[in-house]
Each structure stands twice: as C-alpha cells, then as structure tokens.
Amino acid sequence: MSPNGAQAICRKIISFVAMTVFAMGVSRGAEPPPVQMTLRKIADNVYMMQHPTGSSNACFVVTPDGVLVFDADVRTADQVMAAIRRTTDKKVRYVISSHASGDHATGVWHYREDKPTFIATRKQMRDLYMQEKVEFDERKASKDPRFSVYRIPELVTPDIAFEGAMTLQFGGLTFQLTEEGNAHSTSDVTLYIPQKRLMMMGDLLDTEIHPGPGESAQVFFSNARNWIAILDRIIERRLPVDTYVPGHGPVHLGRGVADLEEQRRYFVTMRDEVSKMMAAGRTVEQIQAEFRVPAEFAHYIGPARLKAFLGLFYHQLAERGYWP
Ligand SMILES: [Zn+2]
Numbered sequence: 001m002s003p004n005g006a007q008a009i010c011r012k013i014i015s016f017v018a019m020t021v022f023a024m025g026v027s028r029g030a031e032p033p034p035v036q037m038t039l040r041k042i043a044d045n046v047y048m049m050q051h052p053t054g055s056s057n058a059c060f061v062v063t064p065d066g067v068l069v070f071d072a073d074v075r076t077a078d079q080v081m082a083a084i085r086r087t088t089d090k091k092v093r094y095v096i097s098s099h100a101s102g103d104h105a106t107g108v109w110h111y112r113e114d115k116p117t118f119i120a121t122r123k124q125m126r127d128l129y130m131q132e133k134v135e136f137d138e139r140k141a142s143k144d145p146r147f148s149v150y151r152i153p154e155l156v157t158p159d160i161a162f163e164g165a166m167t168l169q170f171g172g173l174t175f176q177l178t179e180e181g182n183a184h185s186t187s188d189v190t191l192y193i194p195q196k197r198l199m200m201m202g203d204l205l206d207t208e209i210h211p212g213p214g215e216s217a218q219v220f221f222s223n224a225r226n227w228i229a230i231l232d233r234i235i236e237r238r239l240p241v242d243t244y245v246p247g248h249g250p251v252h253l254g255r256g257v258a259d260l261e262e263q264r265r266y267f268v269t270m271r272d273e274v275s276k277m278m279a280a281g282r283t284v285e286q287i288q289a290e291f292r293v294p295a296e297f298a299h300y301i302g303p304a305r306l307k308a309f310l311g312l313f314y315h316q317l318a319e320r321g322y323w324p
Contacts, residue, residue: 037079040251042243043196047087048251049080054209054301056103056247059200060084061193063171066093069111070191070200071247074136075149077107092116094170096177097158098202098247099185100127101214106136108156119166120158121179123187128157180204180234183227184214184247190234197242204230205263207249208299210306220308224267224316231264262296269294274313284314 037049037058045062058080059070067090069080084092092114097105100120105128108118120128136155139147168175176192184203191200203212204227214222235257244259245251252259273294277287288310293300300306 035076037076037083039083042245042251042253043198046193046196046198047083048245049076049083050250051076051248054248056203057245057249057251058107059245060087060092061171061173061175061196062088062090063173064090065171066090068092068094068096068168068170068175069116070096071098071104071202072107072110073103074106074109074153074155075103077110080107081110094119094168094175096120096175096189096191097124098189098191098200098204099187099214100124100132101185101203101212102132102135104202104247106132106155107153109153112156117160118156118158119160119162119168119177121187121189122161122163123179124185124189125158125161127186128155133157180230181226182221182223183230184212184222186221188230192239192241194240197240198245199234199239199241199243200245201247201260203247204234205244205246205259207246207252207259208301209249210297210300210302210309211263211266212248212305213308213312215308220312222309222312224271224309224313225320228264228267231260231267235260235264266297269296270309271313271317274310275317278314278317284311287314 035052037051040048040050042048047060049058051057056071056073058072058077060080061068067084067088069092072080072095092111093116095108095111095116095118097120099105105120105124133155136150139150162177164179166177168177173193173195176194178190178192180188180190182188188202188204190202190204206212213220242254242256243251244256246259273291274287282290288307291310293306
C-alpha cells in the first residue's frame with residue numbers, strides 16, 4: 001500500500017475514534033474515557049505530548065538547569081508531568097501558556113511540587129481571571145461526571161505577565177516569547193527557540209484538524225482576518241525554523257514553513273468558499289449544512305470545530321462586508 005493510502009486509512013481511523021470518543025463523552029453525561037497522550041521527540045531534549053483525538057498538545061524542553069513546559073491542560077498535564085519525571089530528574093522551572101483557553105492554560109496545578117514560575121501575557125492573565133476561572137469553578141462544582149477531573153485541582157494564575165515580547169535566557173537556551181496578537185484568542189503567544197530551530201505555535205497552527213474558534217466560557221473570540229495577517233508576519237520573518245509545533249494535531253518534523261503556508265491557505269480558501277455561498281444568498285445554517293470542504297483539507301478531522309468556524313467566517317464576513 002502506498003504511504004498515502006496508509007495515511008488516509010490512518011486518518012479515517014483517527015477520525016472515527018475521535019467522533020466515537022466525542023459521542024461517548026457528550027451523549028449521556030458519562031465520564032469520558034481516559035485519553036493517552038503520546039510522547040514525541042521533536043529535537044534534542046525537546047518533546048511534544050500529542051493528544052490522541054485532536055485536543056491540545058503540550059511541549060517540554062529539558063535543560064541542565066531545569067525544565068520549561070509550554071501549555072498545560074488540567075485534563076492531561078498529569079501525563080505530561082509523568083513523562084517529564086520519566087525523562088529527567090530536573091525540576092520544572094517555567095510554564096508558559098500560548099493562550100488563556102482551558103485546554104492550554106489550566107493545568108499548571110499539576111506542576112505544583114516543583115514550584116515553577118508561570119508566565120503569560122497581561123491579556124491572558126485577564127482572560128484567565130475573567131473567563132476561564134468562571135468556567136473552571138463551574139466545572140469544579142459540577143456533579144457531571146465529565147468534569148470529575150476538575151474536582152481536586154485549582155486554577156493557577158500567572159506569576160509574571162508581559163506585553164509584546166519577552167526573552168528568557170535559561171539553561172543555555174534562548175526562549176523568545178512573542179505576543180502575536182488576536183487571532184485564535186485575544187492574545188496568542190509563540191515561543192521561538194533558535195538553538196533548536198523550533199517555534200511552538202499554540203493554536204495559531206493546527207495540523208490535520210479544523211482550527212478551533214477560540215471559545216472560553218461560551219465566548220467566541222477568534223479573528224480569522226487577523227489570523228491570516230499574523231501567519232503572514234510569521235512567514236515573512238523567514239526564521240531558520242525546521243519545525244513549527246502545532247497546538248492541535250500531529251507535529252510534522254522538518255516540514256518548516258510549509259505548515260504555516262497550508263494553515264494560511266486554509267483560511268483564505270475557506271473564507272472565499274463561505275463568501276461565495278453568502279453571495280448566493282445562503283444563511284449561516286444552510287452554509288453549515290451544505291458546506292463541502294475543499295479537497296486539500298478534506299482529510300482534516302473535527303466536524304464540530306468546522307461547524308463553529310463556518311459560523312465565525314460568516315459573521316465576520318457579514319460584519320465587515322469585505323476582506324482586504
Ligand atoms: Zn486549543
């Protein structure tokens with residue numbers, strides 16, 4: 001079988017498992033089955049923990065002075081911590097969040113034994129207090145077995161909040177944090193590690209899955225137009241990066257800027273398809289029901305994310321009337 005054929009079957013299986021898990025998780029209020037994160041080495045002493053059904057990934061970097069963690073979901077950070085303990089005897093010194101959504105910024109509690117410094121942006125800090133904490137506390141108080149994982153942990157808020165950019169020299173490496181702006185969330189942060197030729201993208205980059213519409217406590221705040229502009233700016237930096245690490249989906253080692261270009265193409269193509277349907281008089285509900293995903297992205301998983309994002313495209317196109 002050709003590698004492409006095998007990949008296609010693999011994707012179908014992943015897609016089926018994802019839909020089954022989703023259906024099981026939401027249908028009868030049952031406790032969701034435990035997921036098993038997969039450890040992937042992405043460079044020397046740099047690892048990504050990949051979520052099996054397309055929820056958030058997390059990364060960690062091991063240095064002689066300790067460990068830096070990028071993104072922490074309360075539902076899976078215990079597995080990341082266990083992987084760190086299996087990999088090194090160094091303590092977790094820093095945790096950085098790509099943005100303030102629950103699947104990236106709620107799991108710092110799991111690192112409490114090591115007392116790391118939690119770094120985020122000022123906008124992320126505000127969103128954590130104003131939105132995430134509300135949702136986190138609701139889930140914590142809930143008797144719904146789907147939220148049982150929230151019962152013991154506390155939402156840890158950042159120790160240090162920055163605006164714009166921040167450089168951290170730690171363990172012989174340079175960690176360059178850039179607040180890229182409002183695309184997936186109100187404040188999306190990338191982490192560039194020049195010595196490793198890596199950039200961690202958070203949810204600015206999702207691979208083989210439809211992007212998330214940036215929901216927190218039922219507020220949707222993604223901005224598809226800015227997303228294109230921000231991807232343009234990152235591509236234009238022409239950084240010596242081998243791998244851009246996605247917030248959701250599998251990491252494509254060595255694919256470089258082609259991953260960012262594919263993500264950018266996704267937004268432009270999907271926007272144009274939604275525009276055409278709007279021009280033909282289709283309502284948002286009709287678009288969500290009738291939309292045919294263009295061939296290049298037909299293998300992407302996450303139908304619920306697609307539906308939400310079509311709504312986002314529709315409303316943002318309607319609001320502006322045009323796109324530059
Ligand atoms: Zn996410």
